[in-house]
Amino acid sequence: MRKGKVAKTVEEYLTGIPEPARTTLKHIRAVIRSVVPAETREVISYGMPMFKFHGMLVGYAAFKNHCSLFPTGSGVLDRFEKELKGYRTSKGTIQFPSDRPLRDALVRKIVRARVKENKEWD
DSSP, rough: OTTTOOOOOOHHHHHSTTTTTTHEEOOOOOHHHHTOOOTEEEEEEEEEEESSSSSSSEEEEOSSOEEEEEETTTTTHHHTTTTTTSSEETEEEEEOTTSSSSOOOHHHHHHHHHHHHHHHHO
């Protein structure tokens, strides 16, 4: 989130995020990690943390007025449209307040759906 400096690691990225977004993103990260396969890797891509398993799965980032979850390259947003009511969405992005993470159950469902998609495309 610091201008002009791109993090090289997820830890470096999170260290540069101010509160309350840092705590929110750490929580989202923990929820994602709880459901991805063991061989999933965490990387920095496009300047943000991403989970990679048979291609990119999901990413997350902090912005000035919100945080976002990026379920990459899929129709997940359409599939979970009802559950995403109340959140701002656009193509490939779910925005949520910096001080209030997405519901854990919803994050787990989205990540599991992305894992399944990536396995099917592999």
